Structure formats: C-alpha cells, structure tokens
Amino acid sequence: MSPHTTSPRPLDTWSPDRTHWVELPAHRSSVSLARRSMDARLTAWRLPGELCADAVLLVSELATNAVRHALGARLLCGIGLVGSGCLRLEVHDQDRSCRVLPRREPGPDDEGGRGLLLVEELAQTWGVHRSALTGGTAVWANLATAPA
Secondary structure (H helix, E strand, O other), rough: OEEEEOHHHHHHOOOOOOOOEEEEEOOOHHHHHHHHHHHHHHHHOOOOOHHHHHHHHHHHHHHHHHHHHHOOOEEEEEEEEOOOOOOEEEEOOOOOOOOOOOOOOOOOOOOOHHHHHHHHHHOOEEEEEEEOOOOEEEEEEEEEEOOO
C-alpha cells in the first residue's frame, strides 16, 4: 500500500456549489458528524447511491485515522466535484510533527487497521501531502463519479 505522492487537483475552498467543508474537533464523536454532513451533501448533489456510500465510508476512515493518530485539536473534512467525473475527498489534521506511521498488516481477529486498505481498494487514486489549510497532514482520495 503506497499512496501517490502528488495531489493532482486540490479542492477549491471557495466554491460552495461544488465543494463542502466541515471543521470539527479531533474527537471520536466528530467522525459520525463528518459522515452525516458528507452524506447529506452527496445526497443533495444527487450522486449515485453506491458512490455516496463509498465516499462516506472513506471520509469516515480518514477522519477516524486523523482522530486516532494525529496530534491536534481540530480536523477539516472536505468533498468536492473536481473536473469531469471525479469526486475528491480530503481530511486535514493539525499534526505538524511529520510522524510517519508504520504500515499495518491487520490479522483476521484485529478490530482495526484496515482504513487505508479500504482507501486503496475503493479510490482511483489517493495520497498524502502537507496541508496548506492546517499546516498538518492532508490525506486525499479520488473516486470516479461515472463508470469508466
């Protein structure tokens, strides 16, 4: 599992008809808030149900990772329609430590450790970069909005 190192098209933070952002405290309860907020916007955009389910799952996994592993008080979650046929998801934390988490190979009885495996499986592309918005880390993933 290795992410792409470049971020082809970051989300526009000033286009409310094509993007949606939510800033939340870095608490476990924020993951469900991010999930509900993103689901509501995706539904309003009338995107296909399977795409919405995948996007909400990935935002949930990325937000969970930020809450569990990052040092910081807040996280920023965003989704956006970028280009033609692409939905972009981003989760930014405030962790400026530049820590690299070790790769996990969860066993069959492990309750966690599969978040980035899901991202890798569902996303067309994904990656990690330094966040220009928070100064911490941003993890992004792109999903196709229409079948290839």
